[in-house]
Amino acid sequence: MLFARSSRLAISSTNSALTSYFTRASYRRFSSTSPASYEYILTETPKPGVGLITLNRPKALNALCSPLFQELNDALSKYDQDKDIGAIVITGSEKAFAAGADIKEMAPLTFSSAYSNNFIAPWSHLANNIRKPVIAAVSGYALGGGCELALMCDFIYCTSNATFGQPEIKLGVTPGAGGSQRLTRIIGKSRAMDLILTGKNFSGKEAGEWGVAARVIDGGKEELLAETLKTAETIAGYSHVAVVANKEVVNKSQELSLREGVEYERRLFHALFGSKDQKIGMTAFAEKKKAEWSHE
Structure with a gap:
């Protein structure tokens, strides 16, 4: 400095x-x-x-x-x-x-x-x-x-x-x-x-x-x-849960091998199917509506 x-x-x-x-x-x-x-x-x-x-x-x-x-x-x-x-x-x-x-x-x-x-x-x-x-x-x-x-x-x-x-x-x-x-x-x-x-x-x-x-x-x-x-x-304007998860997986790419990073990404991808916002986002997409995120 x-x-x-x-x-x-x-x-x-x-x-x-x-x-x-x-x-x-x-x-x-x-x-x-x-x-x-x-x-x-x-x-x-x-x-x-x-x-x-x-x-x-x-x-x-x-x-x-x-x-x-x-x-x-x-x-x-x-x-x-x-x-x-x-x-x-x-x-x-x-x-x-x-x-x-x-x-x-x-x-x-x-x-x-x-x-x-x-x-x-x-x-x-x-x-x-x-x-x-x-x-x-x-x-x-x-x-x-x-x-x-x-x-x-x-x-x-x-x-x-x-x-x-x-x-x-x-x-x-x-x-x-x-x-x-x-x-x-x-x-x-x-x-x-x-x-x-x-x-x-x-x-x-x-x-x-x-x-x-x-x-x-x-x-x-x-x-x-x-x-x-x-x-x-x-x-x-996106799901705060998904935003934090996306930041996390990108940061992990700087610390893990490619194989470990992909596995980590997949596990977090799986985990997001337990969020309310995953259901809100995919339902809104299928119905051609704007997602109203719960951030949960």
């Missing part, structure tokens, strides 16, 4: 257009619960069934720190447990999804303190514990920890001018929140080794070409967020 030099990351003000976008009455119309009060993130429910989390440290280009992750983990867990939420989106600002980790927090650490306290282990809560789909909407910088946070999400939408990278080598450390592992699985050993050993960045366009991003959106943050929320709303 890297928080770039302060002289490069200073910004004069919050993006007023984005702030206006978040505060429109129509944007909050579908809220199923009152937004929690956080210091470092914003939470909204902008579409039916969609929870939106916006990283909100504008003066630090959303540099990641332990207090921010405490809030992020809390919001993720609440959305994951909310029966009305079917998909979650994480985003940042126009200039930065997250420019990296906060070096001021990390610099004083010793091996003993970092190891004893299992420093940054809670940052993996998203990847390890959240069952509902999470989409990263990335504009601007996603460096170090910011890149790792995006990679923890189930898939990424980004702008063509987004900037990704794992430049930890420049600080004398390695990626610490899964960047070396997830990036290598996506783009291959050779390309990942090149990026991690040199600290070079790669663009949103390259992220799309290499399979890091599922979609690259032309335009700015508002167009990016609109497309991401549209996809999240589509996912949230």
Whole structure:
């Protein structure tokens, strides 16, 4: 994780257009619960069934720190447990999804303190514990920890001018929140080794070409967020039981052999015949009607 030099990351003000976008009455119309009060993130429910989390440290280009992750983990867990939420989106600002980790927090650490306290282990809560789909909407910088946070999400939408990278080598450390592992699985050993050993960045366009991003959106943050929320709303409109199961089987493909993965998939496929939504979905299809999911 890297928080770039302060002289490069200073910004004069919050993006007023984005702030206006978040505060429109129509944007909050579908809220199923009152937004929690956080210091470092914003939470909204902008579409039916969609929870939106916006990283909100504008003066630090959303540099990641332990207090921010405490809030992020809390919001993720609440959305994951909310029966009305079917998909979650994480985003940042126009200039930065997250420019990296906060070096001021990390610099004083010793091996003993970092190891004893299992420093940054809670940052993996998203990847390890959240069952509902999470989409990263990335504009601007996603460096170090910011890149790792995006990679923890189930898939990424980004702008063509987004900037990704794992430049930890420049600080004398390695990626610490899964960047070396997830990036290598996506783009291959050779390309990942090149990026991690040199600290070079790669663009949103390259992220799309290499399979890091599922979609690259032309335009700015508002167009990016609109497309991401549209996809999240589509996912949230399906059976929540089936959505969680589909996420699970895809993730298992990264851990199991092909034979084991196919067997695991088949067992979960069989299990879904015990759900109410399987009967609702297949009956609706046969009768040429729209399924009215029970999420059970």
